[in-house]
Amino acid sequence: xxxxxxxxxxxxxxxxxxxxxxxxxxxxxxxxxxxxxxxxxxxxxxxxxxxxxxxxxxxxxxxxxxxxxxxxxxxxxxxxxxxxxxxxxxxxxxxxxxxxxxxxxxxxxxxxxxxxxxxxxxxxxxxxxxxxxxxxxxxxxxxxxxxxxxxxxxxxxxxxxxxxxxxxxxxxxxxxxxxxxxxx
Numbered sequence: 527x528x529x530x531x532x533x534x535x536x537x538x539x540x541x542x543x544x545x546x547x548x549x550x551x552x553x554x555x556x557x558x559x560x561x562x563x564x565x566x567x568x569x570x571x572x573x574x575x576x577x578x579x580x581x582x583x584x585x586x587x588x589x590x591x592x593x594x595x596x597x598x599x600x601x602x603x604x605x606x607x608x609x610x611x612x613x614x615x616x617x618x619x620x621x622x623x624x625x626x627x628x629x630x631x632x633x634x635x636x637x638x639x640x641x642x643x644x645x646x647x648x649x650x651x652x653x654x655x656x657x658x659x660x661x662x663x664x665x666x667x668x669x670x671x672x673x674x675x676x677x678x679x680x681x682x683x684x685x686x687x688x689x690x691x692x693x694x695x696x697x698x699x700x701x702x703x704x705x706x707x708x709x710x
Contacts, residue, residue, distance in 0.1 A: 530664070531660065534656050534657070549699065552642055552707070558584075561612055562592075567602050567606040568602055579595060580603060588627040592616070597621065635707050639707050643704070
């Protein structure tokens with residue numbers, strides 16, 4: 527692996543990681559603690575992620591439990607969930623809050639599948655943009671006589687292999703998410 531392609535590979539890796547985080551946010555009818563990652567609660571004047579003020583766990587396939595370490599935070603957590611885009615009304619017994627995920631309808635699952643595919647396609651475009659950026663850089667170096675034509679060809683081939691690897695990885699991640707969404 528040449529040093530010239532490493533930074534571009536790192537950019538592609540970041541793109542895939544970002545895609546994975548975004549796909550976690552798609553609610554597939556299964557309890558997934560990742561759905562609360564973007565929800566923040568006002569903790570003594572500071573917006574704080576719920577998982578930093580409470581224990582978040584999957585109780586059953588469709589039930590997420592939230593147990594605040596400070597019981598006085600229960601109302602604030604409930605309010606944060608209600609005002610977020612999670613779309614589930616929490617129930618609480620004073621100690622533990624429960625989020626019950628309803629099973630999505632067939633139509634909703636198909637819509638979620640399209641969303642996941644769209645996110646994956648955007649990820650692939652981002653990866654290809656990184657490849658184009660790298661190819662342009664290699665051409666510029668060749669033009670400036672910093673590398674030979676053979677080096678340029680070798681770097682371009684290496685970059686293409688790296689790109690193919692990440693495109694394949696994006697397809698796998700998307701396929702797994704679609705499988706999860708379509709599961710009843």
